[in-house]
Amino acid sequence: MPLWIHILAALALDAVCGDPRRWPHPVQAIGRTALRLEVSLRRRLDDGFRAGLVTVVVIVGGSALISAALVYGAAAIHPLLGDGLAIIVLYTTFAGRSLSDHARAVQQPLLQRDLPAARVEIARLVGRDTDQLDEAEISRATVESVAENTVDGVTAPLLFALVGGPVAAMTYKAINTLDSTFGYKTERYQHFGRAAALLDDAANFIPARLTAFITIPAAALAGLDARNAWRILRRDCHNHPSPNGGQIESAFSGALHVRLGGENQYFGQPSFRPYIGDADQALSAWHISASLRLMIWTTVLITLFGLVGRSLFTAFCSGSLIP
DSSP states (O other), X not given: OOHHHHHHHHHHHHHHHOOOXXXXXXXXXXXXXXXXXXXXXXXXXXXXXXXXXHHHHHHHHHHHHHHHHHHHHHHHHOHHHHHHHHHHHHHHHOXXXXXXXXXXXXXXXXXXXXXXXXXXXXXXXXXXXXXXXOHHHHXXXXXXXXXXXXXXXIIHHHHHHHHHHHHHHHHHHHHHHHHHHHOOOSTTTTTTTHHHHHHHHHHHHHHHHHHHHHHHHHHHHTTSOHHHHHHHHHHHTTOSSSTTHHHHHHHHHHHHTOOEEEEEEETTEEEXXXXXXXXXXXXXXXXXXXXXXXXXXXXXXXXXXXXXXXXXXXXXXXXXXXX
């Protein structure tokens, strides 16, 4: 069964099923294993950076080896079993449905003017303090999360899958999970999490930029402002602490005509991010729906362009496109 069928089947599974809460998930296993390894390596290595680097090598390498053993081992038993495992592995790397469900769980109480319930839901989605957020700030946090996770949870694993199949997608997922676990500029992880953060920045460098570019035609299909998305992307793509986060957030903010960034609170401490976009509209629950439409159309287009591009590249390498 060709890779494109694996990818489409996995995306369809994610769209229909999402992440069932009671089912075991590789990302949870990777995160728990990484935390256990952190405790062990900190005892054995007195250098925080070296301990973090060893953790990255073990977790990323182990994730790649285990996923390869599962997929290729199953294929050796029977081709259909290999196809099934490949689809399941790919399915677990996508998080579009889960992201949509979380965002809508925030939006629903906002529409009902139930700020306390909305604050509880947004706390499941972001790491900042949420107990004092108003509707605009809750909406901003949700839109920012949808934008960033469009790359982390959908397009980046998809692009890795197009290049290297389910093993590459799971390897990316391990990298991204380590950054989510250790990539904080706190006293505890300033050195230990540096390797994880740097590797995640490298892994997302191309996917973030490709996704931001594809967001422009996607904005037109979603009924949003493609021209302004391109304008803000060019102007504000570097207004972010992350070398990659500003790419997609600027495209989203331009398409939605809203301003992202600003002051957040983490454990009671203020943290200011540069502004992205123009405050043409006050952020509200409506922008959550609009950001989800933009995520969906971006996913559709990057899947289409990616599959066509892979097909043309394969045909060229095989000589069928050479006169």
